[in-house]
Amino acid sequence: MGRTAGEVNKNRERSYYDYSLLFLTLFLVCFGLIMIYSTSSYNALRKYGDAKHYFNRQALLSGLGILIMLFVSRMDYRLLFKKIPIIRFRTATVLYFVCILLQTYVIVFGEERYGAKRWLEIGPLSFQPSELTKIAVILFTAFIINLHRERLDKFTGFLRVSFFIAPLIGLVIVEDFSTGLVLVVVMVSMCFVASKKKAYFIISGLLILGLGVGFILLASFRSSRVLAWINVESDPLGYQILQGLYAIASGGVFGKGLGESMQKLGFIPESHNDMIFSVICEELGLFGAVSLILIFILLIWRIFVIAINAKDLYGGLIAAGILSHIAVQVLINIAVVTNSIPSTGIPLPFISYGGTSAVVLLIEIGIVLSISNQIKISRPM
């Protein structure tokens, strides 16, 4: 896809639109819905007397998300950084403050589930502000970098960006360490992309790693997870992961067949959530699991192509941010499910159950499509 040359004959130019990315996304959403139905139907029937309970909710929000995605993809992403006429603020800035407000609100008044305040109840729907914060972080980081790109060549420039983003991430990390971690990685990746010099990234990378390990060792909650990770077979906290491993391993090369998972029948709690990949392994085998990973890689590849062909740094940075966001979630999720790293609650993008997450991810893809739409390519004669 090296044909971005915008300076070729205007008559031969047309707008590009990455249909491959669109269809990959639609495929993942549909596949996710199938797997949500497969994993949740038994528990939904038990709990709500309706096998499609989770499926229906997810399908509804995915549909909504797809509509928003298509709308966003036809918009010029650069509008996000233009001042909104009346209030004279940029969309990205507005989003930044809205997210800070929502995050503060959720910490104070949020609905507590699984021992953490992460949800806002709006009528029958519940909404996770931290998901929206992901977009805010990507957009606002891009905005801040763009104001003074050249400063990022020095470490102080990186600190400057961090300073602006810190409130957003800080509010997330209080209640949800793993999401906060994802946001840090996204922000750092974007800075890395924007920077000419890389030495300080390696230094600060090591620093962050050290801090992370320190944090893990200091906070008993985290370190008990580390213990569960090492002694997955005996530690009671390792139960869910061990059940996931059973599911993965009993899948074998070709799996038990769609819908045939045993582990989803109550052995893996909430198997439609973060652990959904283990059921995919059990039902579709190594073949299915690797295929899914390859589809994610293809998706990331498309975003990469769009990122490097983006017309401006805004496009490149946003695409890179979204790319790292999706990639980090996929990799952490699979790493957790395979017990490669200590357990932490990160959903598998497009597949795991979760309405806010699905809508936000689709909006992100919409933005990437919008970036692709601004690419001008020459019509081959």
Added chain:
Amino acid sequence: MNRNKTYNKKNIFIITCVILVVAFILITRLSYLMIFKSEEYGARAQALHERERAIKAERGKIIDRNGIEIAINKPVCTISVIHSQIKEPEKVIKILSDELGLSEDRVRKRVEKNSSIERIKSNVKKEDADRIREMDLKGVMIDEDYKRFYPYESLASKVIGFTGSDNQGIIGLEVKYDNILQGIDGTILTLTTAYGVEIENAAEGRIEPQSGNDLRISLDVNIQQYTEQIALKVMEAKSVNNVKIIVMNPQNGEIYAMVNAPEFNLNDPYKMIDEIESEYIDIDLTEQMESDILNNMWRNACISDTYEPGSAFKIITTASAFEENVVTVDDTFFCPGYKRVEDRIIRCHKAGGHGSQTFVEGIKNSCNPVFIEIGARVGVDKTYEYYEKFGLFNKTGIDLPGEANSIMHKKEIIKAVELATMSFGQSFQITPLQLMRSTSAIINGGYLVTPHLGVEVISKENNNVRKLNYDIKKDVVSKRTSDIMKDLLEQVVSDGTGRRAFLPGFQIGGKTATSEKLPRRSGKYIASFIGFAPANDPQVIALVLIDEPKGMYYGGVIAAPLIAELFDNVLPYLGVDAKEETQN
């Protein structure tokens, strides 16, 4: 606005490469798990999902000597509901409460309870269960099982026994032969969810159950029924507490009938019989009391209760004396109505005394002084030697649980007075069956049999029949003594205290007994009679015990006629015909 420069693109490429590398590592890790760990974890997961469910094996039948079924099985069903699978709860509640005759509230509570599986009713008749099954209600599960059923209800209840909820024997033959009757349960290996709910059509393995073996017993339903009728008749006529009758083949120890009237209903063993219930009608029974009463009701007194055998024991004393050659049939004795033993006066039952009499007359009169005399001639050591030979110190070894043993004096403390009372059957206790066994040895030519019920074990799998063997102790008494005893005891019936057992056309031998229950002078007696026929070649021996008869209580008066009545029917039934010449 900044341009997307080459180094930016390069950086994005670096990030993408890092992602690819990590993805590759994870794929490797996944492959390791799914290929190399697959077997190990798969097996462990499998073990987590598998549940073994037992398929009940059918318990073996108990059949009488002629093959008539006494204890059989009826297919029954257990009906349960699986909450999560119920589609139409109202319909399920309606149908189950109607069909099973349960209150709607009770069914509703179970149906609406959010548990994995809830039992509604067990022991449902198969026809009823089949009707429910045909309605094909979602979430209603029907399991098949067997329930023990006794077609003759109370017949030989305390001998046959009954089974508990798991079809395990509780009393009687059912518990004694539990190992033989009980089959081997099969198993179905099924998969269940984490909540223990079975997954349909996921049965992985099935081991068929093996039915238990059938047991053929020596009991004869006809003799038992007839004997029970006799017992019930005398119970009513004499307002008696209970009547025990044992009918046995003295040649081999096979028991034809063992009656402990009143019997109870084996199909409803936990319900007190009317006779007992009326006693406690005004009493608020505690659980403990109720359980004691039931245990007592189930008691097989023929083998579990001991009593003083009284005059019937003179058979043993006589046989010992003849074996020792300390008496002949023609020896004469004098009875002044009592006998002085050391400083005691022991009275004869006839106040005026029997006067001068031969030994034959003495046994016909059941004269106590005669037996005190011959008992003394045998002496303590020899007496105990014979008791030992006649098996009176041991349980009979009958194949029933709960057999009691005799209660005897210690040999060292026996003085003349004790020996005197023992020779006419007092001051010690034995079980009715022990008396019967010893008597059988005396009249069958001298060998001690093991009384028993179990005859054959019939395997259902291959129709293989295994005969059960029992010990026989030979040479307990000589042939000569046995012949003399048969002759003497026949004379007791033809012309002595046992004459009410006389049956024209048959040679019947026997001995009466009237035992005063302890404590003495309570006016409570056990009237009994032990009889056998034909006297010259005994085919059947019977012992009747009437507990606490009202009014006339002599064994010769109330127990002996029962033997006549019994033998009148049993002998022809067993193929022993009346002889014409003895008719007049």
